[in-house]
Amino acid sequence: MRTLRQPLLLFFLLMSQVCIRAFEPVTTTVAGVLLTSAIYPFGYKIYNFFHENCNDDWLTFNSTGLEADLEKKLFGQHVASKVILKAVTGFMENKNPKKPLVLSLHGWTGTGKNFISHLIAKNIYRNGMKSSFVHQFVATNHFPHPGEVQTYKAQLQQWIRGNVTSCPRSMFIFDEMDKMHPGLIDSIKPFLDYYEHLDGVSYHQAIFIFLSNAGGGKINEVALRFWDEGKERTDIQLKDLEISLSLDVFNNKNSGFWHTSLIDKNLVDFFIPLLPLEHKHVRMCVLAEMKERDLKPDETIANEIANEINYFPKEKEIFSVKGCKTIGGKLSYYT
Numbered sequence: 001m002r003t004l005r006q007p008l009l010l011f012f013l014l015m016s017q018v019c020i021r022a023f024e025p026v027t028t029t030v031a032g033v034l035l036t037s038a039i040y041p042f043g044y045k046i047y048n049f050f051h052e053n054c055n056d057d058w059l060t061f062n063s064t065g066l067e068a069d070l071e072k073k074l075f076g077q078h079v080a081s082k083v084i085l086k087a088v089t090g091f092m093e094n095k096n097p098k099k100p101l102v103l104s105l106h107g108w109t110g111t112g113k114n115f116i117s118h119l120i121a122k123n124i125y126r127n128g129m130k131s132s133f134v135h136q137f138v139a140t141n142h143f144p145h146p147g148e149v150q151t152y153k154a155q156l157q158q159w160i161r162g163n164v165t166s167c168p169r170s171m172f173i174f175d176e177m178d179k180m181h182p183g184l185i186d187s188i189k190p191f192l193d194y195y196e197h198l199d200g201v202s203y204h205q206a207i208f209i210f211l212s213n214a215g216g217g218k219i220n221e222v223a224l225r226f227w228d229e230g231k232e233r234t235d236i237q238l239k240d241l242e243i244s245l246s247l248d249v250f251n252n253k254n255s256g257f258w259h260t261s262l263i264d265k266n267l268v269d270f271f272i273p274l275l276p277l278e279h280k281h282v283r284m285c286v287l288a289e290m291k292e293r294d295l296k297p298d299e300t301i302a303n304e305i306a307n308e309i310n311y312f313p314k315e316k317e318i319f320s321v322k323g324c325k326t327i328g329g330k331l332s333y334y335t
Protein backbone atom coordinates (compact mmCIF):
# COMPACT_ATOMS: atom_id res chain seq x y z
CA MET A 1 0.00 0.00 0.00
CA ARG A 2 2.61 2.41 1.15
CA THR A 3 5.01 1.59 -1.67
CA LEU A 4 2.29 2.28 -4.22
CA ARG A 5 1.14 5.50 -2.63
CA GLN A 6 4.47 7.25 -2.78
CA PRO A 7 5.11 7.01 -6.54
CA LEU A 8 1.50 8.03 -7.17
CA LEU A 9 1.83 11.04 -4.94
CA LEU A 10 5.05 11.88 -6.67
CA PHE A 11 3.46 11.67 -10.08
CA PHE A 12 0.57 13.86 -9.04
CA LEU A 13 2.87 16.49 -7.60
CA LEU A 14 5.05 16.46 -10.65
CA MET A 15 2.10 16.92 -12.98
CA SER A 16 0.62 19.66 -10.89
CA GLN A 17 3.93 21.44 -10.82
CA VAL A 18 4.19 21.33 -14.59
CA CYS A 19 0.70 22.89 -14.86
CA ILE A 20 1.31 25.47 -12.19
CA ARG A 21 4.73 26.51 -13.45
CA ALA A 22 3.10 28.54 -16.22
CA PHE A 23 1.16 30.64 -13.74
CA GLU A 24 2.84 32.13 -10.71
CA PRO A 25 6.18 31.72 -8.88
CA VAL A 26 4.68 31.53 -5.37
CA THR A 27 2.61 28.49 -6.16
CA THR A 28 5.62 26.98 -7.85
CA THR A 29 7.68 27.37 -4.69
CA VAL A 30 4.95 25.81 -2.57
CA ALA A 31 4.69 22.89 -4.98
CA GLY A 32 8.48 22.54 -4.94
CA VAL A 33 8.50 22.27 -1.17
CA LEU A 34 5.69 19.73 -1.25
CA LEU A 35 7.51 17.75 -3.90
CA THR A 36 10.72 17.68 -1.92
CA SER A 37 9.00 16.55 1.24
CA ALA A 38 7.35 13.73 -0.74
CA ILE A 39 10.63 12.55 -2.21
CA TYR A 40 12.67 12.86 0.98
CA PRO A 41 11.28 9.87 2.95
CA PHE A 42 11.55 7.76 -0.15
CA GLY A 43 15.18 8.66 -0.72
CA TYR A 44 15.96 8.20 2.96
CA LYS A 45 14.55 4.67 2.76
CA ILE A 46 16.87 3.78 -0.06
CA TYR A 47 19.84 5.31 1.74
CA ASN A 48 18.94 3.49 4.95
CA PHE A 49 18.64 0.20 3.09
CA PHE A 50 22.25 0.33 1.91
CA HIS A 51 23.95 2.33 4.60
CA GLU A 52 24.23 1.10 8.20
CA ASN A 53 22.32 3.38 10.52
CA CYS A 54 21.75 3.54 14.22
CA ASN A 55 18.10 2.47 14.00
CA ASP A 56 15.87 -0.59 14.32
CA ASP A 57 16.54 -1.71 10.77
CA TRP A 58 20.17 -2.30 11.64
CA LEU A 59 20.06 -2.90 15.35
CA THR A 60 17.52 -5.36 16.67
CA PHE A 61 18.20 -7.76 19.44
CA ASN A 62 17.37 -11.37 18.58
CA SER A 63 17.09 -13.21 21.88
CA THR A 64 16.06 -16.52 20.32
CA GLY A 65 19.04 -16.19 17.99
CA LEU A 66 21.42 -15.60 20.88
CA GLU A 67 19.95 -18.50 22.82
CA ALA A 68 20.26 -20.84 19.83
CA ASP A 69 23.83 -19.72 19.10
CA LEU A 70 24.95 -20.19 22.70
CA GLU A 71 23.37 -23.62 22.77
CA LYS A 72 24.57 -24.88 19.40
CA LYS A 73 27.87 -23.13 18.79
CA LEU A 74 29.47 -22.66 22.18
CA PHE A 75 30.73 -25.89 23.73
CA GLY A 76 31.25 -26.88 27.33
CA GLN A 77 30.22 -23.54 28.82
CA HIS A 78 26.91 -24.16 30.54
CA VAL A 79 27.60 -21.58 33.28
CA ALA A 80 28.66 -18.78 30.94
CA SER A 81 25.80 -19.46 28.48
CA LYS A 82 23.21 -19.04 31.17
CA VAL A 83 24.67 -15.84 32.60
CA ILE A 84 25.25 -14.26 29.17
CA LEU A 85 21.73 -14.93 27.97
CA LYS A 86 20.20 -13.56 31.14
CA ALA A 87 22.48 -10.51 31.25
CA VAL A 88 22.16 -9.50 27.61
CA THR A 89 18.44 -10.23 27.31
CA GLY A 90 17.67 -8.37 30.53
CA PHE A 91 19.64 -5.36 29.39
CA MET A 92 18.36 -5.24 25.82
CA GLU A 93 14.75 -5.56 26.90
CA ASN A 94 15.05 -2.86 29.51
CA LYS A 95 13.77 0.37 27.96
CA ASN A 96 15.46 2.47 30.59
CA PRO A 97 18.67 0.92 31.91
CA LYS A 98 20.33 2.83 34.76
CA LYS A 99 23.87 2.16 33.52
CA PRO A 100 25.58 0.57 30.54
CA LEU A 101 25.94 -3.21 30.48
CA VAL A 102 29.40 -4.25 31.67
CA LEU A 103 30.44 -7.88 31.28
CA SER A 104 33.78 -9.32 32.33
CA LEU A 105 34.67 -12.67 30.76
CA HIS A 106 37.37 -14.76 32.42
CA GLY A 107 39.02 -17.93 31.28
CA TRP A 108 41.95 -19.77 29.82
CA THR A 109 43.09 -19.32 26.21
CA GLY A 110 40.72 -20.73 23.61
CA THR A 111 37.75 -21.23 25.92
CA GLY A 112 35.54 -18.92 23.85
CA LYS A 113 35.83 -15.39 25.22
CA ASN A 114 36.17 -13.74 21.83
CA PHE A 115 33.68 -16.11 20.32
CA ILE A 116 31.04 -15.15 22.87
CA SER A 117 31.49 -11.45 22.16
CA HIS A 118 31.05 -12.23 18.45
CA LEU A 119 27.82 -14.11 19.17
CA ILE A 120 26.49 -11.18 21.18
CA ALA A 121 27.39 -8.71 18.41
CA LYS A 122 25.85 -10.95 15.76
CA ASN A 123 22.51 -11.02 17.57
CA ILE A 124 22.34 -7.29 18.16
CA TYR A 125 23.82 -5.73 15.01
CA ARG A 126 22.78 -6.83 11.55
CA ASN A 127 26.43 -6.49 10.47
CA GLY A 128 27.70 -8.32 13.56
CA MET A 129 31.38 -7.70 14.30
CA LYS A 130 31.67 -5.74 11.05
CA SER A 131 29.16 -3.19 12.30
CA SER A 132 30.50 0.32 12.58
CA PHE A 133 28.94 0.40 16.06
CA VAL A 134 31.13 -2.42 17.39
CA HIS A 135 34.62 -1.43 18.54
CA GLN A 136 37.30 -3.85 19.57
CA PHE A 137 40.51 -2.92 21.36
CA VAL A 138 43.38 -5.28 22.04
CA ALA A 139 45.61 -3.96 24.83
CA THR A 140 48.98 -5.03 23.39
CA ASN A 141 48.00 -3.90 19.92
CA HIS A 142 46.17 -0.62 20.44
CA PHE A 143 47.91 0.56 23.60
CA PRO A 144 51.37 -1.04 23.55
CA HIS A 145 53.63 1.66 25.06
CA PRO A 146 53.31 2.47 28.79
CA GLY A 147 54.95 5.85 28.12
CA GLU A 148 52.07 6.87 25.88
CA VAL A 149 49.33 6.32 28.42
CA GLN A 150 48.33 9.99 28.51
CA THR A 151 47.81 10.03 24.75
CA TYR A 152 45.93 6.73 24.78
CA LYS A 153 43.69 7.98 27.55
CA ALA A 154 42.63 11.10 25.70
CA GLN A 155 42.17 9.14 22.49
CA LEU A 156 40.12 6.37 24.06
CA GLN A 157 37.83 8.78 25.90
CA GLN A 158 37.30 10.75 22.74
CA TRP A 159 36.50 7.58 20.77
CA ILE A 160 34.00 6.33 23.31
CA ARG A 161 32.34 9.71 23.59
CA GLY A 162 32.28 10.21 19.81
CA ASN A 163 30.89 6.80 19.05
CA VAL A 164 28.23 6.81 21.74
CA THR A 165 27.19 10.30 20.65
CA SER A 166 26.58 9.05 17.12
CA CYS A 167 25.04 5.76 18.27
CA PRO A 168 23.99 5.23 21.90
CA ARG A 169 23.77 1.47 21.30
CA SER A 170 27.51 1.08 20.72
CA MET A 171 29.53 -1.91 21.84
CA PHE A 172 33.13 -1.80 23.09
CA ILE A 173 35.16 -4.95 23.49
CA PHE A 174 38.44 -4.78 25.42
CA ASP A 175 40.62 -7.82 24.86
CA GLU A 176 43.60 -8.65 27.12
CA MET A 177 42.10 -6.53 29.85
CA ASP A 178 44.70 -7.90 32.30
CA LYS A 179 47.43 -6.30 30.18
CA MET A 180 45.79 -2.90 30.10
CA HIS A 181 47.51 -0.07 31.92
CA PRO A 182 45.61 0.81 35.15
CA GLY A 183 45.54 4.46 34.11
CA LEU A 184 43.76 3.53 30.94
CA ILE A 185 41.19 1.48 32.78
CA ASP A 186 40.65 4.41 35.12
CA SER A 187 39.95 6.62 32.13
CA ILE A 188 36.99 4.51 30.99
CA LYS A 189 35.51 4.19 34.47
CA PRO A 190 33.21 7.24 34.25
CA PHE A 191 31.54 5.75 31.17
CA LEU A 192 30.58 2.60 33.07
CA ASP A 193 28.91 4.38 35.92
CA TYR A 194 25.36 5.40 36.81
CA TYR A 195 25.73 9.06 35.70
CA GLU A 196 22.61 10.32 33.96
CA HIS A 197 24.74 12.34 31.57
CA LEU A 198 28.42 13.01 31.14
CA ASP A 199 29.00 16.28 29.28
CA GLY A 200 25.57 15.91 27.77
CA VAL A 201 26.00 12.32 26.62
CA SER A 202 24.26 9.32 28.17
CA TYR A 203 26.08 5.99 28.08
CA HIS A 204 23.23 3.88 29.45
CA GLN A 205 22.53 2.08 26.18
CA ALA A 206 26.17 1.10 25.57
CA ILE A 207 27.70 -2.33 26.10
CA PHE A 208 31.21 -2.91 27.44
CA ILE A 209 32.79 -6.36 27.32
CA PHE A 210 36.11 -7.09 29.03
CA LEU A 211 38.06 -10.22 28.17
CA SER A 212 40.93 -11.56 30.24
CA ASN A 213 42.77 -14.65 31.39
CA ALA A 214 42.67 -13.40 34.98
CA GLY A 215 41.14 -16.01 37.23
CA GLY A 216 41.56 -18.68 34.55
CA GLY A 217 43.86 -20.73 36.75
CA LYS A 218 41.39 -20.76 39.61
CA ILE A 219 38.51 -21.71 37.34
CA ASN A 220 40.59 -24.62 36.07
CA GLU A 221 41.21 -25.76 39.64
CA VAL A 222 37.49 -25.89 40.33
CA ALA A 223 36.85 -27.87 37.14
CA LEU A 224 39.63 -30.26 38.07
CA ARG A 225 38.29 -30.69 41.59
CA PHE A 226 34.88 -31.70 40.23
CA TRP A 227 36.58 -34.16 37.89
CA ASP A 228 38.69 -35.62 40.70
CA GLU A 229 35.63 -36.03 42.90
CA GLY A 230 33.85 -37.85 40.10
CA LYS A 231 31.18 -35.16 39.78
CA GLU A 232 29.55 -34.06 36.56
CA ARG A 233 31.03 -31.00 34.92
CA THR A 234 27.50 -29.74 34.28
CA ASP A 235 26.92 -29.70 38.05
CA ILE A 236 29.42 -26.87 38.39
CA GLN A 237 27.48 -23.75 39.28
CA LEU A 238 28.29 -20.09 39.13
CA LYS A 239 28.64 -19.92 42.91
CA ASP A 240 31.29 -22.68 42.84
CA LEU A 241 33.41 -20.46 40.61
CA GLU A 242 32.55 -17.03 41.92
CA ILE A 243 34.38 -17.41 45.22
CA SER A 244 37.60 -18.71 43.68
CA LEU A 245 37.38 -16.16 40.94
CA SER A 246 36.91 -13.15 43.17
CA LEU A 247 39.67 -14.31 45.52
CA ASP A 248 42.09 -14.68 42.65
CA VAL A 249 41.07 -11.50 40.97
CA PHE A 250 41.28 -9.40 44.14
CA ASN A 251 44.56 -10.84 45.30
CA ASN A 252 46.42 -11.14 42.05
CA LYS A 253 48.78 -8.18 42.05
CA ASN A 254 49.87 -8.85 38.50
CA SER A 255 46.71 -7.81 36.77
CA GLY A 256 46.50 -4.04 36.63
CA PHE A 257 42.79 -4.22 36.04
CA TRP A 258 42.11 -5.15 39.62
CA HIS A 259 44.16 -2.33 41.12
CA THR A 260 41.57 0.09 39.97
CA SER A 261 38.19 0.50 41.53
CA LEU A 262 36.19 -1.17 38.79
CA ILE A 263 35.27 -3.90 41.19
CA ASP A 264 35.06 -1.85 44.37
CA LYS A 265 32.52 0.40 42.76
CA ASN A 266 30.47 -2.47 41.35
CA LEU A 267 30.82 -1.17 37.83
CA VAL A 268 31.07 -4.68 36.43
CA ASP A 269 27.56 -6.17 36.25
CA PHE A 270 28.48 -9.77 35.55
CA PHE A 271 31.63 -11.83 36.00
CA ILE A 272 31.47 -14.67 33.53
CA PRO A 273 33.73 -17.66 34.09
CA LEU A 274 34.74 -19.94 31.21
CA LEU A 275 35.61 -23.55 31.97
CA PRO A 276 38.61 -25.34 30.46
CA LEU A 277 37.66 -27.59 27.52
CA GLU A 278 37.88 -31.36 27.39
CA HIS A 279 38.67 -33.69 24.51
CA LYS A 280 35.01 -34.04 23.56
CA HIS A 281 34.55 -30.27 23.38
CA VAL A 282 37.56 -29.91 21.11
CA ARG A 283 36.01 -32.55 18.86
CA MET A 284 32.77 -30.57 18.77
CA CYS A 285 34.72 -27.42 17.88
CA VAL A 286 36.33 -29.21 14.93
CA LEU A 287 32.98 -30.50 13.67
CA ALA A 288 31.48 -27.01 13.99
CA GLU A 289 34.42 -25.54 12.11
CA MET A 290 33.92 -28.10 9.32
CA LYS A 291 30.29 -27.07 9.03
CA GLU A 292 31.32 -23.42 8.97
CA ARG A 293 33.65 -24.18 6.03
CA ASP A 294 31.00 -26.19 4.20
CA LEU A 295 32.94 -29.42 4.66
CA LYS A 296 31.28 -32.74 5.35
CA PRO A 297 31.49 -33.39 9.12
CA ASP A 298 34.10 -36.10 9.62
CA GLU A 299 34.23 -37.71 13.07
CA THR A 300 37.54 -39.44 12.33
CA ILE A 301 39.35 -36.23 11.47
CA ALA A 302 37.73 -34.47 14.43
CA ASN A 303 39.00 -37.21 16.69
CA GLU A 304 42.50 -37.13 15.22
CA ILE A 305 42.78 -33.38 15.64
CA ALA A 306 41.52 -33.62 19.22
CA ASN A 307 44.11 -36.34 19.89
CA GLU A 308 46.89 -34.24 18.49
CA ILE A 309 46.70 -31.28 20.84
CA ASN A 310 48.07 -31.01 24.37
CA TYR A 311 46.14 -31.52 27.58
CA PHE A 312 46.76 -30.71 31.25
CA PRO A 313 47.43 -31.55 34.05
CA LYS A 314 50.32 -33.61 32.72
CA GLU A 315 49.58 -36.82 34.59
CA LYS A 316 45.84 -36.82 33.78
CA GLU A 317 45.52 -34.99 30.47
CA ILE A 318 41.96 -33.77 30.89
CA PHE A 319 41.79 -30.20 29.66
CA SER A 320 43.01 -28.74 26.39
CA VAL A 321 45.97 -26.40 26.96
CA LYS A 322 44.81 -24.02 24.24
CA GLY A 323 41.11 -24.82 24.25
CA CYS A 324 39.79 -24.74 20.72
CA LYS A 325 42.22 -22.09 19.63
CA THR A 326 44.52 -23.88 17.17
CA ILE A 327 42.04 -26.25 15.56
CA GLY A 328 41.36 -23.96 12.60
CA GLY A 329 44.93 -24.25 11.36
CA LYS A 330 45.05 -27.98 12.02
CA LEU A 331 41.87 -28.50 10.06
CA SER A 332 43.33 -26.71 7.04
CA TYR A 333 46.18 -29.19 7.15
CA TYR A 334 43.81 -32.17 7.08
CA THR A 335 41.51 -31.03 4.32
Ligand SMILES: *[C@@H]1O[C@H](CO)[C@@H](O)[C@H](O)[C@H]1NC(C)=O
Nearest residue numbers: 060062063064065066068069
Ligand atom coordinates in the same frame (compact mmCIF):
# COMPACT_ATOMS: atom_id res chain seq x y z
C1 LIG B 1 16.62 -14.72 15.11
O1 LIG B 1 17.48 -15.84 15.12
C2 LIG B 1 16.86 -17.03 14.67
C3 LIG B 1 17.83 -18.17 14.92
O2 LIG B 1 19.12 -17.87 14.45
C4 LIG B 1 16.49 -16.87 13.22
O3 LIG B 1 15.88 -18.05 12.75
C5 LIG B 1 15.54 -15.68 13.08
O4 LIG B 1 15.27 -15.46 11.71
C6 LIG B 1 16.15 -14.45 13.70
N1 LIG B 1 15.17 -13.39 13.72
C7 LIG B 1 15.39 -12.20 13.18
C8 LIG B 1 14.28 -11.23 13.32
O5 LIG B 1 16.43 -11.93 12.61
Ligand SMILES: *[C@@H]1O[C@H](CO)[C@@H](O)[C@H](O)[C@H]1NC(C)=O
Nearest residue numbers: 135136158159160161162163
Ligand atom coordinates in the same frame (compact mmCIF):
# COMPACT_ATOMS: atom_id res chain seq x y z
C1 LIG C 1 34.92 5.47 17.04
O1 LIG C 1 35.91 4.54 17.44
C2 LIG C 1 36.90 4.29 16.46
C3 LIG C 1 37.81 3.25 17.04
O2 LIG C 1 37.15 2.01 17.10
C4 LIG C 1 37.64 5.55 16.12
O3 LIG C 1 38.59 5.29 15.11
C5 LIG C 1 36.66 6.59 15.65
O4 LIG C 1 37.33 7.80 15.44
C6 LIG C 1 35.57 6.78 16.70
N1 LIG C 1 34.57 7.70 16.17
C7 LIG C 1 34.30 8.86 16.75
C8 LIG C 1 33.22 9.65 16.12
O5 LIG C 1 34.91 9.26 17.73
